[in-house]
Amino acid sequence: MLKALVVDDEAPARSELRFLLGEAGGVEVIGEASNAMEALQLIKAIPYDVIFLDINMPGLSGVQLAEALAALANPPAIVFITAHSEHAVKAFEVKATDYLVKPVELDRLRKTVARLTPVAEQAPAKVERIPVEKAGKKLLVSVDDILFIMAKDDYSYLHTEADRYLSTMSLASLETKLEPVGFFRIHRRYLVNLSSVKEVVPMYGGTLLLTLTDANATQIPVSRRRVPALKKALGL
DSSP states (O other): OEEEEEEOSOHHHHHHHHHHHHHHOSEEEEEEESSHHHHHHHHHHSOOSEEEEESOOSSSOHHHHHHHHTTSSSOOEEEEEESOGGGHHHHHHTTOSEEEESSOOHHHHHHHHHHHSOHHHHSOOOOOEEEEEETTEEEEEEGGGEEEEEEETTEEEEEESSOEEEESSOHHHHHHHHGGGTEEEEETTEEEEGGGEEEEEEOTTSOEEEEESSTTOOEEEEOGGGHHHHHHHHTO
């Protein structure tokens, strides 16, 4: 997981980007700053892999902050995010990894994250079992047995036909591991094994409801944001 710092003087913009990065997977936001000086203090205290940086901020601009960071021995990657596309040339002059224009699209953000991720991490070994906890014991659950995974605070619950298990990994971390083997993020709280989907029911407002193959015919909602991508993944 890439450790990220989000820098933007508008709190709603920081919140939206944090949500989108959670959806994209592969990135853990461990810090936020509302201005460049606050960001500098955080960067000196914690090593970040990448900074998602707004260009237009009061005081020191995002470009000026990037220029200051270039003097560090191991500077973090910079991804500029702004509503003004005319700053693109200046952004790349300071060797930014990417430049995103608001409102940020999830698919475009995924490509940025892929560009930031080392090649070795882009092609991980196939995951076959996930470590979990149950009744004080450490167990290994086969990926093929998992129907879906539900987020719970910073942890996750793995649901199988027979039981439910606690994982100390976040849903975003599990998504990164399991997406290559057929799992799909259908909601900010749910990751589903596509092979366990039995029925797809259209709902009011353009959302979907999935019925799974287990004996209880478990139903899980799909967020409106994820509907197009899910239909594509299922060939609908």
